[in-house]
Amino acid sequence: MDLERVNALMEEWGEPGYRQRQVYEGVMKGLAGDYEQLTPLPAALRRRLADAEPLRQLETVESQRSDDGTIKLRFTTRDGFPVEAVAMSHRNRRTVCVSSQSGCPLACTFCATGSMGLGRNLAAGEIAEQVTVLAAMLREQGERVSNVVMMGMGEPFLNYDAVLAACRTLNDPAGFGLGARQIAISTAGWVPGIERLAAEPLQVKLALSLHAPNDRLRTELMPITRRFPLAKLIAACRGYRAATRRRIFVEYLMLDRINDSDRLADQLADLLGRDGFHVNLIAYNPTGSDYRASSSTRVAGFAAVLEGRGISASYRRSHGQDIDAACGQLAVKGASELRRKRARDRRRAAHAAALPAVHR
Ligand code: SAH
Numbered sequence: 001m002d003l004e005r006v007n008a009l010m011e012e013w014g015e016p017g018y019r020q021r022q023v024y025e026g027v028m029k030g031l032a033g034d035y036e037q038l039t040p041l042p043a044a045l046r047r048r049l050a051d052a053e054p055l056r057q058l059e060t061v062e063s064q065r066s067d068d069g070t071i072k073l074r075f076t077t078r079d080g081f082p083v084e085a086v087a088m089s090h091r092n093r094r095t096v097c098v099s100s101q102s103g104c105p106l107a108c109t110f111c112a113t114g115s116m117g118l119g120r121n122l123a124a125g126e127i128a129e130q131v132t133v134l135a136a137m138l139r140e141q142g143e144r145v146s147n148v149v150m151m152g153m154g155e156p157f158l159n160y161d162a163v164l165a166a167c168r169t170l171n172d173p174a175g176f177g178l179g180a181r182q183i184a185i186s187t188a189g190w191v192p193g194i195e196r197l198a199a200e201p202l203q204v205k206l207a208l209s210l211h212a213p214n215d216r217l218r219t220e221l222m223p224i225t226r227r228f229p230l231a232k233l234i235a236a237c238r239g240y241r242a243a244t245r246r247r248i249f250v251e252y253l254m255l256d257r258i259n260d261s262d263r264l265a266d267q268l269a270d271l272l273g274r275d276g277f278h279v280n281l282i283a284y285n286p287t288g289s290d291y292r293a294s295s296s297t298r299v300a301g302f303a304a305v306l307e308g309r310g311i312s313a314s315y316r317r318s319h320g321q322d323i324d325a326a327c328g329q330l331a332v333k334g335a336s337e338l339r340r341k342r343a344r345d346r347r348r349a350a351h352a353a354a355l356p357a358v359h360r
Pocket residue numbers: 110111112150151152153154155156186187188189207208209251253282283284285286287327328329
């Protein structure tokens with residue numbers, strides 16, 4: 001919800017200050033989806049608020065469930081941008097994966113979101129709301145969100161302030177109350193963001209999408225490498241490690257015959273050194289590109305090289321592949337929506353420009 005706007009309205013109407021707290025708790029703790037559920041508020045105020053400002057900022061346009069229990073939601077913002085979020089079950093964990101931007105400007109070659117370009121940054125309220133909407137759905141089946149990861153659409157560090165504000169909100173014990181260590185931010189390697197996070201009091205986890213151990217290969221896969229080469233990136237990670245004493249979770253996508261050889265595993269070990277990193281080998285999910293996932297024997301071989309070099313490595317299973325909810329598959333549909341929206345906006349702008357100024 002747009003809490004600031006709701007608070008401003010209540011102030012304008014002369015409502016007592018404690019109403020703001022009641023609304024906040026009702027939404028972040030009680031997971032209310034509409035004003036009628038905010039029972040501590042007088043009925044007249046609930047109606048007045050409902051008329052003035054919808055409680056939810058995002059409209060859910062589609063909800064899918066996968067055979068493995070993964071839930072994927074597609075939303076649109078009020079100004080028509082597509083947003084996607086996913087809830088995954090793994091043993092006793094319920095991890096919610098949310099978007100920080102609609103689309104993404106970084107154009108990683110293996111990622112579906114990258115091919116759609118950037119729509120816009122999401123506001124803190126829009127980021128937190130993806131979590132509360134999924135939390136309310138999980139609650140209906142008797143489950144709670146145990147982890148939140150900023151691994152949906154977008155590059156979180158290109159929207160740093162809103163992402164951190166959303167993390168603080170989710171962490172607030174008076175509201176949603178999720179432990180900071182249960183929240184992870186994943187970056188494609190935006191160095192200024194890593195440096196800022198190192199100085200942040202909030203103890204969220206940092207994940208780094210690395211995917212290649214040398215600049216040449218990484219630039220092919222992730223154009224951001226041109227701006228922040230590996231030497232700079234790893235230096236920022238060491239700075240983060242020195243400042244926080246926290247480990248960094250390295251994500252390494254296993255692409256058949258691209259980045260999965262023993263030689264590259266050795267290079268990766270040279271790059272990372274013995275401590276400070278945990279490597280998560282992740283399965284490639286098809287996105288319509290020419291890449292293929294590495295075989296499981298190749299993944300095991302790659303992991304063995306890392307472990308032989310004293311680096312802890314694990315293999316991440318894929319969730320929700322059958323509903324395109326897996327990593328890198330978000331926005332498969334959102335892309336066409338974003339294109340339609342751009343065309344619509346252009347038509348409107350052209351129309352407005354054609355009108356005499358007084359009618360605009
Ligand atoms: N921009 C941030 C946040 C997005 S996280 C980042 O890059 O970390 C999404 C994760 O899914 C990243 O680790 C990304 O590299 C990975 N990913 C992207 N496309 C994928 C694909 N097709 N299969 C598996 N993982 C993919």
